[in-house]
Amino acid sequence: MLYPIRKSELILLICFLAVIAGVPVTQTCIELARHERVQAADVFRYEPTANNLRQFEHTLEEKSWFQQQLRPQLQRFLFATLHDTGAKGVLGRDRWLFYRPGRATRIGYNRRNNAPIARASSRRSSDSGTN
DSSP states (O other): OOOOOOHHHHHHHHHHHHHHHHHHHHHHHHHHHTTOOOGGGHHHHSOOOHHHHHHHHHHHHHHOHIIIIIHHHHHHHHHHHHOOOOTTEEEOGGGOEEEHHHHHHHHTBOTTTOOBOOOHHHHHHHHHHHO
16 A cells, blocks of 8 residues: 655655765766866776776765865865774774774784784794793
8 A cells, every 4th residue: 555755755765865976966066177087987988897896986085075075074074073093993002093003003912813922022932931
């Protein structure tokens, strides 16, 4: 049985579609205004191999106006309000911000399973005592 669409559902649907369609349309308009080649069309210019698609995705991310302009502001806002450091950050004492892969290497943790790894210096010291 069909029921009439409520105004709130319609507004939500329109907002969702505007966000989904707005990013590529805005990016295309920006590229055309700058007299640049439209990056989204590159997916049709080259054979769709794994390497070409990875390169296409990397180029889209690199040239994205939203990535360059809005992402840093959103990250700053999320950090200031929710103390969200992002996927690669760790918040330390006194609000110091650390890069997670670098921190894991300095502490001596394996990134794949967060298990402690043996440090080369500790192996050397134990080896030198046996000789």
